Structures are given as structure tokens and as C-alpha cells.
Amino acid sequence: MTDEKRIKLFSTHPHPCSYFDDREAKTLFVDPDIAVSSSLYSLLSQRGFRRSGNHYYRPNCEGCQQCIPCRVPVAEFTFSRNQRKLFNRNADLTVVATRELSTQAYGLYERYINARHTDGDMYPADPEQFASFITEGRSDTRYIHFYDNDRLISVAVSDPVEDGVSAIYTFYDPDDRRRSLGKYAVLWQIMQCQQRNLPYVYLGYWIRDCNKMRYKTNYRPIELLMSQRWIRLN
Template structure:
């Protein structure tokens, strides 16, 4: 991977059910989770198409399938489209706050309601405080929670878990109020993260993996321009 990669160890996971296509089997390429250099290696791993989940930094490495494409937004060039401008206007009463990551009762309650509504039966139904901390906070990464709250009531609407790198932000996971579906909080979270990255002078917002035509993943194509990683470098995805 270049740079400080002396004796860098990569592992291939055992086959496991694909989280996106139930009839497929998946495998991942994983950086050694015991490597003390992970905080140093992580920004470089992002540039190589890896992603963090808990303390694990991984990239899909499935035999015969390349559906998962790492994508990122070059934030200086981004301009919201008509639909995204409507989302911003619809949420003019929502304030964004950047706070330290923590497992509070308020966060955990929202997280559990979100999982029950969006991912029922998906293997995360029994997530409690321990799983929240393991999955979203981790032990070695530098992260922040981007809170979205309703102005006046201070009601928590969404939390976008965001990793900080020297020249980028990485959108790790967003959970939001299922009773406010008309607000488009998932889209709003990404728009606020793009604004944050641009305000900080960071070059990119990493959005994880895009899967063409997948109902839960194809929304990422609406954030343009969008760059994809093809194993040898990043290139602009065509409309």
C-alpha cells in the first residue's frame, strides 16, 4: 500500500453471506486489526478503497464479483441538485452540531428505533450499548458525531457517524428518526457532511460502497460529481 507499509499484514475473511445480495457469498480483505499503526494507516487505506466498521478496516474481495465500488465526493466541486436543494429547504429548521462520540441513552434509543424500522431481521436486532460502542465508536479511530436536531424543540433527528482523516471525512454510518421519513434525513446527513468537509478544507467525503442498481445503495449516485475506485486509482463516474 505504499508509505509506512513495512510488514503490513492483510487477511482474507472466511466466506459469509453477502449483506446486499442474499443469494451471493462474500469475502473481505482486512487489515491486521492488531496493528498499532492503524490510526496512521487508515487515511491511506481510505484512498485504497477500504472502509471502517468498528475496529475493522476492510474492503470487499469477493470471487467473481466486483459490484461494490468505493466512492467519494470531491467536495470543492459539489453543488446540490434540485432535489437536494429541496431537501435543504425542507429541513431549514434543523441544526447541525459536531460532538464527541459517545453512547448515551438518547443516541441508543434512536439507533434501536432505526434498526427496528430499517433493518428488522438483519442480524442487528439485539444491538445494545456494547454493540453500539463496538460498531460505531471503536477504540483507535478519530471520529465525531454529526447531530441533526430540530430547532426549538432540540429533538434529535439523526446522527451521522463520521471519521476524520487529514484530508478527508468518511461517512461511516447514519441512523435517523423513522417517524420523520418525509424529511429525507439520510440525504440531509450527507449534505451536511459535505458542507463540513468543504468548510474544513478537506478534499473528499468518502461514502463507502456504491452498488449500481441496488435499492439501498444506488442513492449515492445522486451526489455528483462522484469518483469511484477501480483497483488502480480513482476516476470520475459518468452519469
């Protein structure tokens, strides 16, 4: 039996939407008893699924299509003037990609969530929630650590898939605004894929009417999954 034929999906009951206060959401989850291989994970990414800890999911809301999967075709990506400046501004950072998280990571995550996401469902941060979201899931996950000298200032969680990488999450020093560390982590992953001749960086969901999720179309060209087809925006 192929990976695709083994997929079983379950839907949640309606629950409060994480992005719009006046809406309810529904989510499709892959059966948690299925072992998600690298090839199946790649197929799920191509179909708009994301990973959170041990769970693979996709929005399935009635009457709302705001959450649109997006990915950057890195071979055609070109830096804007501001993105080039941002990349150069962070050239002094040391980057270390490992399969193990630094012991400094939780403290950084806690500061980030408690400063930047007080209105979200991850607030307040706690070690159990951190483990279920960040450290559990896959053995091949890469934790990309960004250091300013010896001080950890950002961590990007990144999964390899067969046609690139899936950028899962980034957290960083909430007081360091000059570096724009979230944007830099995306650019760094795009550059790595370009150097390794990998086609895509999957960025999760673009949400036009949500300020926190609208930024993703700043990386051009970008592809949006609409009506089961990837549509390119230049």
C-alpha cells in the same frame, strides 16, 4: 518502516453476503494488532477500505465486483434542485458535532435498526452490537447530532482523514420521512468539507444492483475506485 509497509491483511472464509441472498462474500481485514494511525487510515481510505468499530476492511469476493468504493470531490460538487430543497427544509435543525455520543443516541439507533433493517445482520439492535459498531474504534471520531428543538432525530458518525472525512454511518428517527435525514447528513458533511477546503467525503461502497446502496451516485460528481484508479463520473 512506513505505514504502508506495515499493513498486514487477513482474509475471511466465505460467508453469507449482506447484500445478495444468492451469493457468498469474502472480506479482507487489516491486522487488528496494527495501530492504525491517521496517515495509515487515510491511505486505507484511498485504497477502498472502510472502518467498522475497531476493524478496517474491504470486500474481496470471488467472481463479484459489485462493491465499488466511492467518494465525492467536494470542491466540484453542486446541489441538484431537489438536494437544495432538502437542505433548506432542514435549516431549522440544530447541529452539534462532538467526540461524545448523546445519551439519547442508543434509543434512536435501536428504533432505526428495528424499523428499517429487519432484513440485515444488525437486527435486532442491542447495546453490545451498538458499542462494537458505533462507539469503539477511534478517539477522533465525530458524532454529528441533529436536533429538532431538544429532540435528537439523527446522528452521523464521521471520521476525519487527511484528505477529508469518511462518512461511517447515519441513523435517524425512522418515523420522520419528510426530512430525508440520511441524505441531509451526507449533504451536511459535504458542505462542511467545502467550507474547510477538504477534498473528499468518502461514502463507502456503491452497489449498482442493491437498492439500499445505489443512491450514492446521486451526489455528483462522484469518483469510483475501479481497477485501482479513481474514475470520475460527472
